[in-house]
Amino acid sequence: RHLISIPAGIIRMDFKTFSAMTILGSAIWCAVLAWFGSNVITAEMMASPDSMVHELKHKSHWIAIGVLVLCVLYVAVMKLTTKPQSNTD
Numbered sequence: 001r002h003l004i005s006i007p008a009g010i011i012r013m014d015f016k017t018f019s020a021m022t023i024l025g026s027a028i029w030c031a032v033l034a035w036f037g038s039n040v041i042t043a044e045m046m047a048s049p050d051s052m053v054h055e056l057k058h059k060s061h062w063i064a065i066g067v068l069v070l071c072v073l074y075v076a077v078m079k080l081t082t083k084p085q086s087n088t089d
Contacts, residue, residue, distance in 0.1 A: 032063060 004025070008018045036059070045052040 004022070005018070036056070045055060
């Protein structure tokens with residue numbers, strides 16, 4: 001989370017955009033952690049670390065799929081919204 005400020009500074013991202021993206025990213029991250037804490041981890045799992053690891057691995061596939069879908073959507077939007085460069089050779 002904290003490392004995003006380095007590339008944002010390198011590309012001189014606008015502070016308002018950086019703040020909005022940071023808030024959005026933090027909200028998503030906190031929502032995922034809250035979901036895991038309330039829906040995945042149970043009292044029985046606290047007694048058996050092996051069952052907790054198994055369940056977390058099983059549920060983390062959905063998060064990985066979600067991240068992959070978001071990456072594909074990002075690339076698609078960037079390709080569709082980028083204006084073609086004109087050659088002036």
